[in-house]
Amino acid sequence: MNQRDPFTDFQRLSTEADNLAHDLAGFRQELNRVLEQNAELIIENKHLRGRLNELAPSTETEPKPAMLPSRRNLEKLYDSGYHICNMMYGARRENNEPCAFCTNIIYGNNRSHQKK
Known part of the structure; x- marks a missing residue:
């Protein structure tokens, strides 16, 4: 051994x-x-x-197109820093970075009025 x-x-x-x-x-x-x-x-x-x-360029001076109240509410949520898209709904946006899905829901194909 x-x-x-x-x-x-x-x-x-x-x-x-x-x-x-x-x-x-x-x-x-x-x-x-x-x-x-x-x-x-x-x-x-x-x-x-x-x-x-x-x-x-300041988007505050540009006139916004007339939006439905429901889209304005979604825009307020989005501007508050939350996702409104179906993929991440309710989740906080990291560093308020833009989300293409959310902005598409709010502004649709009319991207010229999209917030930057």
């Missing part, structure tokens, strides 16, 4: 622990890099959205 050598087992476990610690340190560095990049992108995105809002 082969008897295991405790010292050999200890060396093997020690080597595996060292390798694991090295891998963990590398993972920590990569995670920090990704988190920093994410923070930079969030800030850049915020600045770009602000700049887009500055450059976008």
Whole structure:
């Protein structure tokens, strides 16, 4: 019967622990890099959205076409940040990003009056 050598087992476990610690340190560095990049992108995105809002022509001055009351209600819900399309109805729109399905429901084929 082969008897295991405790010292050999200890060396093997020690080597595996060292390798694991090295891998963990590398993972920590990569995670920090990704988190920093994410923070930079969030800030850049915020600045770009602000700049887009500055450059976008104001839709407030354009006259809106006459809409049925039901569509105006849907538009209010959509403007409040909620989906009104059948795919995501009632879900919050992430960062108030536009949804093509919702805007199609509100404005139909008349996209010239669509909010930006």
